[in-house]
Amino acid sequence: MRAIPARLIDLPALTLRCGRVSSVMFGYSVAFGGSAVAARLRRSPHARGLRDGARWERMLTRLGPSYIKIGQLLSTRRDVLPEEVAQALGRLTDTVRAPSRRRIERAVRRSYRDRPWPFREFSWEPLACGSIATVHEAVTLEGHRVAVKVRRPGIDRVMQRDFTLTALVMGVLGALPRLRQMPFRLMHAQVGGAILRQLDFEAEATSLLVLRDNLARFTNVRVPAPLPELCTSETVVMEYIGDLRRFEPGELALGTRRAAARAVLAAVYEMLFVDGIVHCDMHPGNVYLDRDGGLVILDAGFVIRLPEPVRRSFADFFIHMALGDGSMCAQIVIDSAAQVADDCDLDGFRSGLRTLVEDASGARSGDFDLARFAGRLFELQRRFGLYPVPEFAFPLLSLLVIEGMIKAFDADVDFQAEAMPVLRRRNLPRVSTSNRER
Incomplete structure (x- = not known):
């Protein structure tokens, strides 16, 4: 959008x-x-x-x-x-107050005004209510049970105004003397634009197909299949997956919690480091367990595909951080920077990043704090005049969200060790599911 x-x-x-x-x-x-x-x-x-x-x-x-x-x-x-x-x-993940039935019904029927009504049954009472959409159970004319994600009426105008307001704020920040070299406008266009694209439901249906192909090798991860012929700009129609449970660590056995944590990490690392696909919205309202203990990812609205140079740089940084090679991490940041100040102290930056990586290398989730690490990294970049490409914000956001979930489920999981098998394949060409089946 x-x-x-x-x-x-x-x-x-x-x-x-x-x-x-x-x-x-x-x-x-x-x-x-x-x-x-x-x-x-x-x-x-x-x-x-x-x-x-x-x-x-x-x-x-x-x-x-x-x-x-x-x-x-x-x-x-x-x-x-x-x-x-x-x-x-x-409670904001899926229990936000729903619009009235009248507004929901009007929005759905309007989205199908140019085609025959495709549902035999439609439950106007939402199964879940998020910030951008409500989700409803329905049955197609062919008798297939489906879930229908319906965009909230009028939300596009509200979010567009918020986008404009934050653009003005970024402009003010960029005018401050100490922050003039920071690419605030570019960052806002990239990140804010990605948030606005959550309103594009046709793009989300495509992202669901991309996720399904990307995660096809994981037998314990499911992504609902969209029905593209029934999707519109305001609705996403997908297969219905029942018997889902919310992620509540205290209700699950230790072994189940650990398996769930590793399944989440494996899926995220595969998407991020191999294919350059970033799911920035894996909160408990979008990620569930099914009755067999498998992982179910229901939403693909906030999914970003990284430019190939960014994917490679981020994966290379992560693997060298895991290896404790701060010098190489510093060089990757320098080589991939969007802007380097004229008075940049590269030697000072290399020294500071070596210390940061040494502190983080090998830490387990209970000890390693990605938010603190990212904050110190950004402070080093600001202090020494190195400004990253805006797309780096997406994988960091994704990992920050995932880190909170993982710590609740298994404080002993080693983030870096779990990433190594995937990182070793980071620069190998991937064969898609469709190609493997030929």
Whole structure:
């Protein structure tokens, strides 16, 4: 989905959206601040202050889909957020308030207005409600049981306005003296544009097919097959997979948890390091266990294909980090940088990155913190004047989301050791499923 040209921006609507976002944030800032001060003054063990997860949930819900998506991704980091906050944000993954039945039915019937109605039965009560869509059970005219993902009515206008507002913020940041060399506009166009592409349901149906082909070698990973002939720009129709369970580590035996954690890592590494496909949205609302303990990936809206040079650079960086070779990691970052400042201290950067990699090499998930590692890496790049290509944000985002889930399931898994078998194949040409079957 392309950004709206500046001449077509609805300035009154944009102003109203800016006012709403500002008022909601201001109101909740006052509420959080007052609660935190009261909690400190009372010294009450029951005072929640900034740990009021329900309040965070309400705030993000009022702000709208772009902010709900942030909450969904943050909910996976239970190792970072207070449990009560992470648990509340977790409710945003598939229990967001649904539109009225009238609005859903009107949206679905409008999407099929130019073709015959394809369903014998359609359940207007959603099975799940996310930030961008609701999911419904239906039966086709041929009798096939399917799941239908329906885009929320009017969400495209809201998200486009949020995209424009954040573009303005990036422009202001890029004008600050210390940040002028940072490629904020390019980063916003890449990352923000990818978020907007979640509204393109025809592209998501294609991404489901790509994921199925990419993960076909994994017998314990399932991706529902889309029915392209029934999909529209506002609906994705796919096979129905029942008997799914939410990922709740405490309800599963240790062996099952470990198997699930390794299945997730194997699938993510295969997509990322071999094929350059990044799934940035693998939160518990999109990833389930079936009755046999297999992994089911239901959503493909936030799936990115990396440019080949970026895929190779990221995979090479990861394998050399696993090997503890900080010098090679530094050279990869330098060679792949989008911009190098004229006064860049390359020797200082190499020294700093060697220390960072030595600290991280061989760490297990309970000790290794990707968020802290990424933060230190970005700080090194900023300090010494090396700016990465914006596409590097996608694999980092994907791994940050996955890391939170893995730590909850198996604190002893070795991220780097699990990646090595895949990384050794990182630069080998892949034979697609269709070619293997010929």
